[in-house]
Every structure is written in structure tokens, then in C-alpha cells.
Amino acid sequence: MAGRLLLIILMAFPLSGHTAEVPQETKEVIQALFPSATVIEDKLPDFPVYPVYQLQELLGYAYVSTDFTKLQGFAGKPITMMIGLDTKGRFTGVKVLHHHEPVFLHGLGEAPLTEFVNQYEGSALTEQIIVQASSRSARSNTGDQVYFDGVSKATVSVLIINDTILSSALQVARNKLEGFTQAAPTQARQDFYEPLNWQQMLERGYINKVIISSDEVEANLGRPLSDYPMDLEPEPGEPFTELYYAYMNSPMVGRNLLGDQAYASFLERLNDQGKVMLLMSRGVFQHVSPDFVPGSTPSRTGLNQGQLAIELRDLNWLETGQTLAAPGAPVMDAMNLFRVGGNAGFNPGSEASFHLDVALPRNHLITDNARFTMPVAFADELFETVEVQADPRQNREPVWVGLWKERGWQIALLVAALSILTVFFARQKTLTRHPKLVHRFRWGFLFFTVFFIGFYAQGQLSVVNIYTLFLALWDGFSLNVFLLDPVIFILWMYTFATLFIWGRGLFCGWLCPFGALQEMASWLGRKLGLRQIKIPERLHRQLILLKYPILLTLVGTAFYSLTLAEQLAEVEPFKTSITLHFVRYWPFVAYAAILLVIGMFVHKFYCRYLCPLGAGLAVLGRFRLFSWLDRVKRCGQPCQHCKNECGINAIRKDGRVDYDECIQCLECVVILRDQNQCVDAIVRNKQQQKQARILATDATPRQTSAAH
Incomplete structure (x- = not known):
């Protein structure tokens, strides 16, 4: 009887003077990390860890990762985790408490994230943990290197998680565990x-x-x-x-x-x-x-x-x-x-x-x-x-340095492609004299955009990047967040620079994977003989304004609730179609598919009327330095050929180009350079031919008179 009483006393009062009550929710999480724990003490006042005991024996420490490191995730916010570390420096488990990583919240789901962090259980700080997206969790023959499956399509997020776990655990070990203390540096x-x-x-x-x-x-x-x-x-x-x-x-x-x-x-x-x-x-x-x-x-x-x-x-x-x-x-x-x-x-x-x-x-x-x-x-x-x-x-x-090294060849290929595209646009007045060359180059680049930039390199820009930037400026800007994905970073830098030269059209018409996918859907619709719907001019001018309030709503909501803003950002079908390859919960897949089907009847329907990213780029594109698309005297007065051929309806009746809507497909420039399509060129040629006939007629009597 006395032994049982002593056991109860020991369970209730471990050998520690700090016994404040731990919140029940926190206690449940720590208990899952230390199943044999009988006592969980409150966070220490001098070092933010929760001591965990089995009777009077110290099992280890639990702690919240953000108490030690605030490394920002892909969404610009830290990933908060509860981590268990035993007295020998082994991980007893990791539990994600809160995060804003879009690929897990509204894409792959929480299961891959949970599976990734579960790999830490049983691993130790004495081992070198290497995250590889292409390999399954494994251990080297000598036991010092442990390879974790890095979750494809979420490489950035899991590398941030790994860095957060290891750097925070190291601080705890060096402060609290024997054998991990550091000699004088x-x-x-x-x-x-x-x-x-x-x-x-x-x-x-x-x-x-x-x-x-x-x-x-x-x-x-x-x-x-x-x-x-x-x-x-x-x-x-x-x-x-x-x-x-x-x-x-x-x-x-x-x-x-x-x-x-x-x-x-x-x-x-x-x-x-x-x-x-x-x-x-x-x-x-x-x-x-x-x-x-x-x-x-x-x-x-x-x-x-x-x-x-x-x-x-x-x-x-x-x-x-x-x-x-x-x-x-x-x-x-x-x-x-x-x-x-x-x-x-x-x-x-x-x-x-x-x-x-x-x-x-x-x-x-x-x-x-x-x-x-x-x-x-x-x-x-x-x-x-x-x-x-x-x-x-x-x-x-x-x-981010390691991420850039790992994707070196992708970076080189992307930079080379962007350089070629820049030269092409800079020499568009010369090159558009060759319509077949322009069309082949454009379709070749669209395929490159969809399959390399989009499906393979995951380089789909998003409105999420815009409000992540605003939040970063609000909370304290760090360039490291934006350097985590080299392909996205390079595309954003290139897009931002070209906005002031060519406007939004260079990105929207050439570098947006979902935009290129819509272009392909429109081509397929025409090949299948589907009736192409032309939105009446007045209605079109009203509908193109829709994307601006959508943009303002998303950015404004991000400052109120980032979680809600991420949910509303599903107005973009990019994650479903490009990031996840349509492998997702069926309502999201249906939404993306419906937009592409509509695009088979209404050219680039989503780009024109709903895209908040396009709206944001259009606002900045108004500060462009040049208007590259030449117009001539007869454009719009009376010629409407370019307007009729413009699938996105970015040319007004008076012949002016609406750069806020233009996707820089260059079709109007090709028409303008084509002597057989441009009405102005046709009229000028006819006038020249007529003048030549008149001169020839006038010359004939004089030649006859001279012969006599």
C-alpha cells in the first residue's frame, strides 16, 4: 500500500521545482510524442522547452519550433511544429501545428506532409539527414546518413521543414543534453x-x-x-x-x-x-x-x-x-x-x-x-x-543556395529560353515579315511553356505570389523567401522587368502555362469545328473589369486572414491543372476542366475576364515605356481586319491596341507586315499599280507619235 502511495506521489511530483499546468491541447500533442510520459511540465522560464518525465526519469524535451527559428515557408509564414527530442538526441516525433504552405493546404492535402514529418521519429541528431525528392526513406550501410523522401511538388516546403527541425533541435541539444555541448568556438x-x-x-x-x-x-x-x-x-x-x-x-x-x-x-x-x-x-x-x-x-x-x-x-x-x-x-x-x-x-x-x-x-x-x-x-x-x-x-x-544548385540545368535552360524570347521580341518588326517563322516559333514556345516551365519545372506564377510579397513588406521583407524557388524567382524578375517594356502581354501570352494551355484548347475547339463565340463589344468591355475586384478582394483578404485568402485563391485553376496535373479532389478538377472547355468556344475566357494575376500585371503594365505594336492610318478607319482576327479582342474599333488586355501574340503585327492581308498595304499597292498603268498609258501615244 505504501509503495502504491509513493508511486502516485512520484507521478504527481517529479524531481523538479517547476510544475505549472500545461494547457490540455498542448499536453495532448506532447503526450503523442512521448507515449510513456507520466508528467509533462510547463515551458521553462529560461529556455522555451517542456520537460517530459516518466515518473522521476527525464525522457526528453518537447518544444515549439518557432520559439527557436522563424524560417519562413513558401507562403512567407513560418511552419510551426511541436518537436520531441529524447535525452540521447533522438527525435521522438514531429507534429505540424500550423502552416500556410499552399501545396499542402489546398493541393496535395495534409497526408504527404504528415508522412514526411513522421520519418523523423527514431532518427537522431548524430545522423546526417538528407532530403531527396527522388528517393524513398532509407539508411546508408554505415548508418550515418539517412535519406528521406522529399515529397515531389513540395520540395521547397519540405527542405524548409527539415532545416527548421534540425536547427531548432540542435539548439535544444546543445543547451540541455549531455554530450552535445559545444567547446569554445x-x-x-x-x-x-x-x-x-x-x-x-x-x-x-x-x-x-x-x-x-x-x-x-x-x-x-x-x-x-x-x-x-x-x-x-x-x-x-x-x-x-x-x-x-x-x-x-x-x-x-x-x-x-x-x-x-x-x-x-x-x-x-x-x-x-x-x-x-x-x-x-x-x-x-x-x-x-x-x-x-x-x-x-x-x-x-x-x-x-x-x-x-x-x-x-x-x-x-x-x-x-x-x-x-x-x-x-x-x-x-x-x-x-x-x-x-x-x-x-x-x-x-x-x-x-x-x-x-x-x-x-x-x-x-x-x-x-x-x-x-x-x-x-x-x-x-x-x-x-x-x-x-x-x-x-x-x-x-x-x-535557397542548395535549391539553386540542385536545379542548375533547369535554371540554365530557362535563362536561355528567356534570352531567345527577348531577342525575338526586340526584333519583332523584322521577324514578323516571315509569318510562318513567327507562328512556328510561337507554338514551339507555348509547348515549352506548358511542358517544361509548367508541368516539369513548376514555374506557374500566381496571385498568391503577389500577396506574399505584400505580406513580406508588411511583416519585414526577406529576399530569402522569394529565392527558395529559382524558377519562380527568375520568371518574376523577368516578368517585372518586361512589364515596363512590353506590358503584361509578354508573360500572359508566352510564359503563363495555364494561358498556353487555354491557347491549345482554343486551337482544338477550332479544329473540331466548334462554333467560336464572339462576346459583344459592350459586354466584353464590362466583363474585362471583373478581374480587378477579384484581385483587390484577394489581396485585402490576405491581410485579414491568410488562410481565407489561400482558399479564395482557388479562383485560379493553376494549382489544379499545372502543379497537381489534375490529380485532385473532383470539384477542383471540374472547375479547371470547365474553364478549358469554355475556352474551346470563347478564346482565353479565363485570362480575359477572371484572372487576378493578369489584373495585377495589367496595372503595372500601364507604366510601360514603349508601344511596340504599330498602327497605320487606315487601322480602324475603315480597316477592321486586325480587330476581327484578335482572338482576345484587345483592339478597339478605332484601331487602338488595348495594352491592358493584349497578350502580345503578334498576330496583328504579322497582318500589318503582310502585303496580302493588310488593307492599307493592299490599297497602297492598288494605287501604285493604278498609277503605273496611267503612266504606261500616257507613255504609249508619245511612243507611237515618235515612231511616225
Whole structure:
């Protein structure tokens, strides 16, 4: 009886003096993260975490992510999560409390988001978590790298979530967990340099060297190298591998290894954004595998400091066949510059260790593994202590930089396409003399816009981007939010610049994936012989005003309720058709499909009358510097040919072009340049022919008279 009473007392009063009541809703969330918890204390007054106990035993801590980091999501607002971390630095779970990510709220749904964050349960800060959109959750052979499925179509959101979880957990671990505390931070001495040769740098400990022999590898594997199909037996007296590593932020190391000019370029490129190690190897087994992808994380090599796995990511800054500048330096078989740190940070003057993993397949079913761990022990005189405690989130590569690197080829292709489009528009007066060229180029570019920019690269601009910008200006502008999606960012910059040159039409007529899809629907309607409906002029002029109050309503609502604004933004069918490829709840699919069907009868119905994005661009487009579409005297008086051929009805009866509605299809310019279509040209040609006949008639009597 006494034992039971004691148990009840212990459950009610853990060994802590802080026992304020936790709100019931919060307690339920934390209980789900720590199922065995018997006591959940209120948030600590000096550090915003909730201690969690089972009786008197501390299980770990729960905390709200926004108490530690306010990294903005794709919608411009932080993603708020409750995160559980046990006393060994393992995640007990992650629960999303609140977010505004459009792709999950009104697109893919919450299930993929929940599945993504559930992957953290059981993983630890001692592992390197790598988010890859193309891979399923997996663990490397050595257990240090964990690969998470990154949810296709939501890459930006999940990378932000990953960065938020890891950076906040690291702060909690270093403040509350044993073994994660950080030694006094150090940095490379920038005034410490003298010219040295290779041997001097090795002797002074500025470069670390490790030799692994074949005997060591065979002893670790438990069998001779001859048992493996790979040819990895070195020549007699040669090592299995000879590994070197050096800290390049130190001028003593970097200047001697790269040379003064190359090191200056290195520092300029690094721009004080990170810490860099140079790894070099010789022998039959290098520190990177033959199939290593430049710019990625190595699978053979890892770095640890304390209990944390430190991220290594190749910078791909060295030239093929590059040699070292230090006199006497040997020729290396492999050499890479790796940015080190990631969320965990890296203290170069503190204890750390490298490991080299040797994985040798005996056959297609069995692979033997051996790990060799080497201390990182650079000379103390290379470093100085930093007085202010370093924040591991400082001086590391921003999230958006990695995203731009991953999408490098997409960025290059998009920039090339935009450059070609710019040249085409700048020379439109010359090129429109060739109607077939213009039509083929336009349709080719529309297909590029739909299938590459839209379906593949997910580059559909949206009115959501507009009110995200307004909210960012209201709450405190950060360019990092807009840099998270390179394709969207480049398109917005290009669109904004061209608004002042050509107006809204360049984007709406050439770069909007849903607009291009409507164009294709209209073409299909005509090919099927469907009756094309012409909206009466008076009604058309009234309907085109509809999109402006829709825009104002969306932007105004965003300041009142971002959630409501995101729901109202479904007036745009872009997410359903372009982002989600019509794989969505049926009312959204029906809405997008109906708009396309209407477009088969009424040319670009949605663009003309409902699109709030088009309305916003039209407002800015009024400040354009030029009116590129030439008009001539007979345009509208009496000629109506261009007006009749303008599918979007952007030409008025008097011949003026309504640039607020024009999509810059250039059809009117083609007509104007075509001697067989333009009435003005036809009339002028007839007048010239008539004048020529008159002159010829007048000349005939004179010639006859002269003959007599």
C-alpha cells in the first residue's frame, strides 16, 4: 500500500521545482510524442522547452519550433511544429501545428506532409539527414546518413521543414543534453602566414595524413582483397589508400596549397559563407567513389564532431587535373573541396574525426564493410578563440543556395529560353515579315511553356505570389523567401522587368502555362469545328473589369486572414491543372476542366475576364515605356481586319491596341507586315499599280507619235 502511495506521489511530483499546468491541447500533442510520459511540465522560464518525465526519469524535451527559428515557408509564414527530442538526441516525433504552405493546404492535402514529418521519429541528431525528392526513406550501410523522401511538388516546403527541425533541435541539444555541448568556438587566424613547402606543412600539422595498408583493410574485412571482383590489390609497397585533409579557411593552409591568386579567388567566391575542407587521396581506393556526383554528399567519407554528424558537401570548384601549388606536393588521384558544417556547424579548432568507409561487394548479394576512423588534429596555432559564442546557423549556406544548385540545368535552360524570347521580341518588326517563322516559333514556345516551365519545372506564377510579397513588406521583407524557388524567382524578375517594356502581354501570352494551355484548347475547339463565340463589344468591355475586384478582394483578404485568402485563391485553376496535373479532389478538377472547355468556344475566357494575376500585371503594365505594336492610318478607319482576327479582342474599333488586355501574340503585327492581308498595304499597292498603268498609258501615244 505504501509503495502504491509513493508511486502516485512520484507521478504527481517529479524531481523538479517547476510544475505549472500545461494547457490540455498542448499536453495532448506532447503526450503523442512521448507515449510513456507520466508528467509533462510547463515551458521553462529560461529556455522555451517542456520537460517530459516518466515518473522521476527525464525522457526528453518537447518544444515549439518557432520559439527557436522563424524560417519562413513558401507562403512567407513560418511552419510551426511541436518537436520531441529524447535525452540521447533522438527525435521522438514531429507534429505540424500550423502552416500556410499552399501545396499542402489546398493541393496535395495534409497526408504527404504528415508522412514526411513522421520519418523523423527514431532518427537522431548524430545522423546526417538528407532530403531527396527522388528517393524513398532509407539508411546508408554505415548508418550515418539517412535519406528521406522529399515529397515531389513540395520540395521547397519540405527542405524548409527539415532545416527548421534540425536547427531548432540542435539548439535544444546543445543547451540541455549531455554530450552535445559545444567547446569554445574557434576560427582560422587570418594574419598567420608564411610560404611553406609540402613537407613543412605536414611536419607542422597543417595538413593531416593517414595511410591505410592492404593488411589493415583485410584484417578489418576478415578476408583477402583477392576475394573481391574489384581490382583493389595495390603494387607491393604501395598503400591501399593515402588520405590527406586540410582546413582551407586558414591562409597558412589555403595560400600555400592553392597559390596566392587562386586563394584570393577562393575567398571571394566563398564570401565568408561557410567553412571548407580539402580532401585528397592517392592509391587504389579514393575518398570518393567512381560514380560520385560533383556538388553532392560523399558516401565513402564522413566527418563527426562530438556526437554530431557534420555535413560534407562538394563545392565542385576545382578544375579537372588541378595540382597543388606547394613545392614538393605529390600528384593526387582525387581532390575535393567540401563545405563543412550544415545545421550542426563546425568548430575547426576542436576535436573531430574523419571516417573512411570501405564497402566491397563479394557478389551482387553480399557486400562487406569496413570503417577506418582518423582524428582531425590540426596545429593549434592555426586558430584563435572567438569571444562571442558562434550561432551554428550563421556563416552557413542558406537553404535557397542548395535549391539553386540542385536545379542548375533547369535554371540554365530557362535563362536561355528567356534570352531567345527577348531577342525575338526586340526584333519583332523584322521577324514578323516571315509569318510562318513567327507562328512556328510561337507554338514551339507555348509547348515549352506548358511542358517544361509548367508541368516539369513548376514555374506557374500566381496571385498568391503577389500577396506574399505584400505580406513580406508588411511583416519585414526577406529576399530569402522569394529565392527558395529559382524558377519562380527568375520568371518574376523577368516578368517585372518586361512589364515596363512590353506590358503584361509578354508573360500572359508566352510564359503563363495555364494561358498556353487555354491557347491549345482554343486551337482544338477550332479544329473540331466548334462554333467560336464572339462576346459583344459592350459586354466584353464590362466583363474585362471583373478581374480587378477579384484581385483587390484577394489581396485585402490576405491581410485579414491568410488562410481565407489561400482558399479564395482557388479562383485560379493553376494549382489544379499545372502543379497537381489534375490529380485532385473532383470539384477542383471540374472547375479547371470547365474553364478549358469554355475556352474551346470563347478564346482565353479565363485570362480575359477572371484572372487576378493578369489584373495585377495589367496595372503595372500601364507604366510601360514603349508601344511596340504599330498602327497605320487606315487601322480602324475603315480597316477592321486586325480587330476581327484578335482572338482576345484587345483592339478597339478605332484601331487602338488595348495594352491592358493584349497578350502580345503578334498576330496583328504579322497582318500589318503582310502585303496580302493588310488593307492599307493592299490599297497602297492598288494605287501604285493604278498609277503605273496611267503612266504606261500616257507613255504609249508619245511612243507611237515618235515612231511616225
